[in-house]
Structure formats: structure tokens, C-alpha cells
Amino acid sequence: xxxxxEYGGPVVTxxxxxxxxxxxxxxxxxxxxEHAGGTxxxxxxxxxxxxxxxxDESGSAGPRVLLDELSLFTRLLSRxxxxxxxxxxxxxxxxxxxxxxxxxxxxxxxxxAIGEAVAxxxxxxxxxxxxxxxxxxxxxDSGITIRLDDDATGTGAGSERQLRYADIERAKTIFTWxxxxxxxxxxxxxxxxxxxxxxxxxxxxxxxxxxxxxxAS
Numbered sequence: 001x002x003x004x005x006e007y008g009g010p011v012v013t014x015x016x017x018x019x020x021x022x023x024x025x026x027x028x029x030x031x032x033x034e035h036a037g038g039t040x041x042x043x044x045x046x047x048x049x050x051x052x053x054x055x056d057e058s059g060s061a062g063p064r065v066l067l068d069e070l071s072l073f074t075r076l077l078s079r080x081x082x083x084x085x086x087x088x089x090x091x092x093x094x095x096x097x098x099x100x101x102x103x104x105x106x107x108x109x110x111x112x113a114i115g116e117a118v119a120x121x122x123x124x125x126x127x128x129x130x131x132x133x134x135x136x137x138x139x140x141d142s143g144i145t146i147r148l149d150d151d152a153t154g155t156g157a158g159s160e161r162q163l164r165y166a167d168i169e170r171a172k173t174i175f176t177w178x179x180x181x182x183x184x185x186x187x188x189x190x191x192x193x194x195x196x197x198x199x200x201x202x203x204x205x206x207x208x209x210x211x212x213x214x215x216a217s
Contacts (some may be wrong), residue, residue, distance in 0.1 A: 014086040015042075022076045026069060031098050032105060036054035039092045043103075044073060060129055065097040108166070110139035117174040118146065122167055133174065134158055143167075 012035045023030055031043040041071045079214050080123065081087065084089050104118065113136050122130045138145040143165055148158040179196075 009035070011086055012082060014084070015040065015081070018080045018084055019073075019077055022073055022080070026073060028065065028069065032103070032109070034196045035087070038088065039094060041094045041096075042077070043096055043098055044070065045098055070095050070097065073151070100173075102173045104171040104173065107139060107141055110136065110144050110171075113173050114139055117176065118171055119174050120146065120163065120171040122163070122170045124167075126167070130169075132161060132163075134161075141186065 012033050015035075016030060016033055019030060019033075023044070027047050028044045028181040029047045032041075033043070034041045034148040044065050046065055074093065077095070078093060080092070102109070102113070104113060116136055118134065118136045120132045122132065124130065132146060132148060134146040134150075136144060137147050137160070143163050145160055145162050147160050150158045
């Protein structure tokens with residue numbers, strides 16, 4: 001059962017409950033759900049098979065949500081919201097995929113990003129800085145551990161920094177497009193988005209928007 005503390009309140013918890021059967025039918029999973037003012041922001045991802053023991057594949061690897069899937073989910077959820085009316089008054093529904101650089105907001109987001117490069121902005125300065133970047137190497141219910149990109153030890157590996165979630169103002173994964181071209185080879189002139197299969201939400205965050213006015217209560 002979805003808890004109110006996980007998503008931030010009874011309204012969003014109710015919306016998640018309405019969305020879950022639709023997600024199950026479409027083979028999608030809920031990455032995040034936020035109610036900010038008059039906007040309901042829902043982020044979807046493809047359902048992942050658990051990474052088996054001994055596998056060196058990241059659980060975040062795999063296909064991305066297609067724009068057609070986002071559109072279909074938006075239509076189906078809008079119908080449920082019209083019927084159930086969990087959000088009285090006028091609101092805007094935004095449905096998107098996480099994109100290549102995903103916002104990290106909850107402990108399960110961090111757990112799913114272990115092994116990936118991340119950028120973190122702190123609530124306040126620690127050791128003279130509010131910005132950290134490195135590889136996320138651990139995540140628990142209370143905080144995370146990052147291997148920084150500082151190589152302070154001179155061994156080729158950065159130092160490790162433990163952070164509580166309360167220390168973090170915002171964080172996201174970092175996508176690297178690949179190594180720079182070798183001298184004399186020249187850079188490719190192909191747009192970045194051209195490397196992604198047509199219709200996929202891989203290169204840019206795909207989204208659909210739907211504005212509606214809920215029935216008066």
C-alpha cells in the first residue's frame with residue numbers, strides 16, 4: 001500500500017492509487033508524483049526486471065518510455081481523475097519520462113541510481129562547498145555515500161563522502177555522452193537526439209500536458 005509519507009499527502013496518495021492499475025496494464029512504473037500548486041506532475045518509467053545476483057548490468061539500463069505510452073496514460077488517468085475528482089478546482093496534469101538525467105528525490109530514486117554519476121547541491125556548505133559530484137556507491141533509508149571526483153588520495157579513486165538526505169537540497173544523475181573525439185578525428189555533427197530510436201523518450205525528456213477543470217464539489 002502506498003503511504004502518505006512516500007508521496008507527500010492524501011491527495012497525491014489517492015492519485016497514485018488511481019494511476020496504479022493503468023501503470024500495471026501498460027507495463028510502466030511510477031518514478032515520481034508531485035502536486036505543486038495547480039500542477040500535478042507525474043513521471044513514468046519502464047518497468048524493470050530485477051537485476052539478478054552476479055549481474056554487472058545496472059538496474060537503470062533498458063528501454064525508455066515512448067511518447068505514445070505517455071499520451072495513452074495521460075488520457076486514461078485524466079478520465080479517472082474526472083470521475084474520482086481528487087483535486088477540486090482547475091489544475092494542469094503533466095506526464096513525462098525521467099529523461100537521461102533523472103531527478104533524485106526519494107530514497108528509492110537513489111537506490112536505483114547506485115553506480116551512476118550524480119551531482120548534488122547541499123543545503124549548506126560542507127568543507128567550503130555546496131556542490132558535489134561523483135559516483136553514487138550506496139544508499140540507505142537515511143542517506144547516501146558518494147565517491148567524489150577529487151582523487152584526493154592520489155590513487156586514481158576519489159574520496160568518499162557520506163550525506164544525510166536532510167543535507168541535500170537537490171540531486172540528479174549525470175549523463176555523459178561519451179569520450180571526446182581523438183585529435184584529428186573531428187567531432188560528429190550529428191545532433192545528439194539523432195542517436196536515439198525514433199519515438200523514444202531517451203534523448204530529451206518527453207512529456208504530455210493536459211489542462212482541465214475538475215467538476216465542482
